[in-house]
Structure formats: structure tokens, C-alpha cells
Amino acid sequence: MSSAKSEWKKTWQGGLNARSWQRFELEGQNxxxxxxxxxxxxxxxxxxxxxxxxxxxxxxxxxKKRCKTLNxxxxxxxxxxxxxxxxxxxxxxxxxxxxxxxxxxxxxxVLETKVGGIRFTWEFHCQQAQKEMLRDQLLxxxxxxxxxxxxxxxxxxxxxxxxxxxxxxxxxxGATVSRKNLQTERFDPTTFRKEQLVxxxxxxxxxxxxxxxxxxxxxxxxxxxxxxxxxxxxGVMLCRCLT
Amino acid sequence: MSSAKSEWKKTWQGGLNARSWQRFELEGQNxxxxxxxxxxxxxxxxxxxxxxxxxxxxxxxxxKKRCKTLNxxxxxxxxxxxxxxxxxxxxxxxxxxxxxxxxxxxxxxVLETKVGGIRFTWEFHCQQAQKEMLRDQLLxxxxxxxxxxxxxxxxxxxxxxxxxxxxxxxxxxGATVSRKNLQTERFDPTTFRKEQLVxxxxxxxxxxxxxxxxxxxxxxxxxxxxxxxxxxxxGVMLCRCLT
Numbered sequence: 001m002s003s004a005k006s007e008w009k010k011t012w013q014g015g016l017n018a019r020s021w022q023r024f025e026l027e028g029q030n031x032x033x034x035x036x037x038x039x040x041x042x043x044x045x046x047x048x049x050x051x052x053x054x055x056x057x058x059x060x061x062x063x064k065k066r067c068k069t070l071n072x073x074x075x076x077x078x079x080x081x082x083x084x085x086x087x088x089x090x091x092x093x094x095x096x097x098x099x100x101x102x103x104x105x106x107x108x109x110v111l112e113t114k115v116g117g118i119r120f121t122w123e124f125h126c127q128q129a130q131k132e133m134l135r136d137q138l139l140x141x142x143x144x145x146x147x148x149x150x151x152x153x154x155x156x157x158x159x160x161x162x163x164x165x166x167x168x169x170x171x172x173x174g175a176t177v178s179r180k181n182l183q184t185e186r187f188d189p190t191t192f193r194k195e196q197l198v199x200x201x202x203x204x205x206x207x208x209x210x211x212x213x214x215x216x217x218x219x220x221x222x223x224x225x226x227x228x229x230x231x232x233x234x235g236v237m238l239c240r241c242l243t
Numbered sequence: 244m245s246s247a248k249s250e251w252k253k254t255w256q257g258g259l260n261a262r263s264w265q266r267f268e269l270e271g272q273n274x275x276x277x278x279x280x281x282x283x284x285x286x287x288x289x290x291x292x293x294x295x296x297x298x299x300x301x302x303x304x305x306x307k308k309r310c311k312t313l314n315x316x317x318x319x320x321x322x323x324x325x326x327x328x329x330x331x332x333x334x335x336x337x338x339x340x341x342x343x344x345x346x347x348x349x350x351x352x353v354l355e356t357k358v359g360g361i362r363f364t365w366e367f368h369c370q371q372a373q374k375e376m377l378r379d380q381l382l383x384x385x386x387x388x389x390x391x392x393x394x395x396x397x398x399x400x401x402x403x404x405x406x407x408x409x410x411x412x413x414x415x416x417g418a419t420v421s422r423k424n425l426q427t428e429r430f431d432p433t434t435f436r437k438e439q440l441v442x443x444x445x446x447x448x449x450x451x452x453x454x455x456x457x458x459x460x461x462x463x464x465x466x467x468x469x470x471x472x473x474x475x476x477x478g479v480m481l482c483r484c485l486t
Contacts, residue, residue: 050378050382050383051374051375051377051378052374131294131295132294134294134377135293135294138382139293139381139382139385140293142382142385142386142389143385145389146385146388146389146392148439149389149392149393149396150392151439152396152435152439153392153395153396153399155435155439156396156399156400156403156435157399159403159427159430160399160402160403160406162427163403163406163407163410163427163430164406165425166410166420166425166426166427167406167409167410167413169420169421169422169425170410170413170418170420172421173418173419173421175413175416175418176416177409177412177413178412178415178416179412182408182409182412183409184402184405184406184409187402187406192395192398192399196391196394196395196398
């Protein structure tokens with residue numbers, strides 16, 4: 001592996017970009033959030049309601065200081081504190097209270113929980129994120145996912161056609177199905193797309209898109225790490241084998 | 244059709260939301276843009292470089308006035324002017340010059356072309372769009388597409404499994420393929436996803452994600468119109484049959 005590639009991989013794997021978005025319902029509103037902690041550098045925290053994006057970056061000294069201020073009775077080494085922050089923002093814990101406070105253009109997320117019987121409070125004091133963050137953390141990953149899922153759809157279509165050729169061959173050889181309901185229709189991508197235009201179980205199917213996004217981001221994220229970023233000039237590159 | 248649904252359909256089909264994004268390379272930079280024209284209301288124009296989004300809305304009187312100012316010798320009825328604007332922003336025309344000028348936080352897109360031998364110029368004077376526009380026009384559609392493409396992937400997986408059951412049945416009945424290369428492997432979604440994590444033709448496959456996005460937006464947009472919006476409470480709803 002070239003040193004530039006290795007350096008990139010190190011940086012990329014360690015950064016906020018490598019983290020998956022998590023969906024949090026806070027006070028009846030949907031948010032996506034992600035946290036990256038690093039024992040030498042501190043943490044970086046990102047929160048969005050899809051309209052605004054808020055961001056906080058704290059080095060280890062700032063983390064220690066805030067911890068002392070908010071939790072004078074709480075004694076723990078830095079890695080424990082950072083792990084607490086990571087754990088409580090990776091999944092919404094039933095044992096933790098989450099509250100949000102808008103402060104002008106900023107946003108404060110307050111966590112309140114208990115660790116070994118002792119109360120532990122944290123406040124993420126976030127400012128409006130730079131516009132580039134919305135692009136880098138949300139828009140470009142979404143576009144990459146659309147490209148990647150499109151590529152997969154294309155590949156699945158190819159696999160279906162190969163199966164059809166195999167089935168056709170059996171039929172030409174005189175084979176028949178033992179039960180009628182095992183017989184499938186020949187796959188046609190155009191018909192498939194038309195059929196998919198109307199979802200037949202609307203009521204059953206509706207979900208918040210962001211749940212799906214958070215779910216699929218983790219799934220496709222690995223591809224992105226391998227393929228999307230290293231060679232890219234400025235702008236979004238993606239792996240796309242379509243047309 | 245209920246009157247509320249019919250009203251919604253009318254409003255929706257007519258609006259900027261119903262328009263697909265088009266990818267334009269302007270002065271070496273990638274943009275997405277869309278225009279909606281209406282002979283009674285004027286036009287609405289949206290432009291983004293994924294970091295900022297710019298917007299202009301003009302009523303018919305403003306369109307007529309600007310046309311007179313920019314093209315004193317050009318005589319044409321309003322529908323012709325609007326069609327010109329629509330055509331020149333729906334696809335990038337070789338016969339039209341496009342230039343962009345940043346003006347503070349705003350953006351001006353200038354079109355220069357010839358109509359019947361007469362020079363025709365247009366200037367879209369855009370202001371920074373409200374944040375909600377980025378959400379409504381870009382983020383939510385992208386999330387919907389991710390959900391929709393995910394649902395399709397799931398459906399294609401089901402179709403592949405049905406084909407495998409049919410093939411298995413032929414084999415159980417003693418059928419064999421006439422040529423070895425017609426034989427396919429049993430489809431397994433987990434293996435498929437793992438295989439897809441590394442794109443094998445990286446150099447060949449790289450494309451700008453926004454090309455794919457513009458392409459797929461039109462494709463999935465129809466679903467969105469039918470399914471996503473009418474019953475939705477505030478937030479993004481999508482048709483999702485996963486998990």
C-alpha cells in the first residue's frame with residue numbers, strides 16, 4: 001500500500017466521515033447525529049434536523065474541564081468519559097435523559113445519566129456547522145448511496161437474467177416444474193421499474209426515510225471507504241457501472 | 244379521487260418539487276439546477292453546487308420587464324420566452340453560452356443564445372435559498388431515493404430466490420444444463436453485499452455522483468409523487484418494505 005494511501009486510510013478511518021449517522025427522536029423531532037471520539041484528540045459531534053446542521057469539536061483539555069464543571073463529584077479517566085459520550089450518542093439509551101435547547105443559531109444537547117450510581121451530565125454546545133459539512137457529511141454520502149444502490153440494482157438485474165437463461169435451458173431440455181407456483185416470469189427491468197412505481201402496501205410501508213438512511217449508510221459506507229474517496233478530485237466520485 | 248387529493252395532485256404536479264434536477268457543468272464546476280415555468284405565474288429557478296443553493300422566483304410582469312430590458316429588439320409572447328428559459332435549463336445547449344457570476348451571497352446565471360437569428364439573453368438573479376429548500380428539494384428526495392432503491396433491492400432479492408426455487412425443482416427432477424456456463428450460483432443476499440463492497444473496475448466506474456443522482460431522480464420521482472407525499476405528516480415519509 002502506498003504511503004499516501006495508507007495515510008489517507010488512517011485519517012479517513014479515524015475521522016468523523018467514517019462514522020454512521022444515527023437516528024434520534026428528541027422531543028418528538030427527528031434528528032441524525034454522529035460522534036467521533038479519539039483519546040488523543042478529544043471528540044467531534046454533529047447533529048442535524050435536515051434543515052440545520054450543528055457541530056462541536058472539543059480537545060481533551062476542554063473535555064476534562066467541562067467534565068469537572070458539570071460533574072464535580074464524578075472521577076473517571078478520560079477514556080471512560082469519551083466512551084460514555086460515544087455510547088450515549090451511538091444508540092439512544094432508555095436510562096439517559098436527552099434534552100435539546102436552541103440557543104440563537106446554536107444548539108445544546110444535554111445528556112443526563114447515572115454511572116455506578118453517580119449522576120453524570122454532559123452538554124454538547126454546538127454551533128451552526130459550515131455549509132461544506134452538510135455537503136461532505138450528508139449530501140455527498142447520500143448521492144454516493146444512490147449511485148451505489150443503483151449499481152447494485154443493475155447487478156441484480158444481470159443475475160436475474162442469468163437465472164432466466166439457465167431456466168430457459170432446462171425448459172428447452174424438456175424439464176417442467178413439479179408445482180405450478182414454482183414457475184417464475186421472465187425478468188424484464190422495464191416492467192419491474194413500472195411495477196415498482198406504485199407501492200401496493202402504502203399504509204404498511206410508510207416509514208421515516210431517515211431510519212432507512214441511517215440503516216443503509218452503515219451498509220454502503222464500507223464501499224465508500226474503499227472506492228469513493230481516495231482518487232477523487234474535488235467533487236463527488238462514485239463507483240458507477242451504469243450506462 | 245377526493246378533492247383534497249386532486250388539489251394536492253394539481254399543486255404538486257405544477258410545482259418546482261415535481262421537476263427533476265439537471266446536471267450542468269458550468270465553468271468547470273458541477274451544478275444541479277431545475278426550473279419550473281407557469282404561464283400564469285412566471286417561473287421559479289433553483290441552482291446548487293451542493294454547498295450553497297440559490298433561488299429565483301419571478302412573476303409574469305417581472306419576466307416581461309426583464310426581457311424588455313435585456314432584449315429590446317426581441318419581440319415574443321410570454322409563453323415563448325418561458326419555453327426558451329425552460330429549454331435552456333433542461334438540457335445544456337451547445338448553441339447557448341452559460342456564464343455564472345457570484346454576487347456576494349447571490350449568484351447570477353447568464354444565458355446567451357440566438358432565436359431566429361436574433362440574440363436572446365437571460366439573467367437569472369438568484370439569492371441564497373432558504374435552508375428548508377435544500378431539505379425539501381435535495382435532502383429529502385435523496386433519502387426517499389435511498390429508501391426506494393433499498394426497497395427495490397429487497398424485491399429483486401426475493402425474485403432471485405424464487406428463481407432459485409424453480410431451478411432447484413428442475414434439478415430435483417433430474418434436469419441438467421446443456422452448457423456448464425449457463426449454471427448459476429444460488430443467490431445469497433449476504434454474500435452479494437460482501438461482494439459489492441469492492442468495485443472491481445474502479446477506474447472504469449468512477450463518475451460524478453450527481454450525474455447518477457440527476458438520472459435516478461427522474462426515475463424514482465414518479466414513485467415519490469404517487470406514494471411519498473400525500474399522506475405525510477411533517478418530515479420525510481417513504482415507501483419502505485424492508486426489514
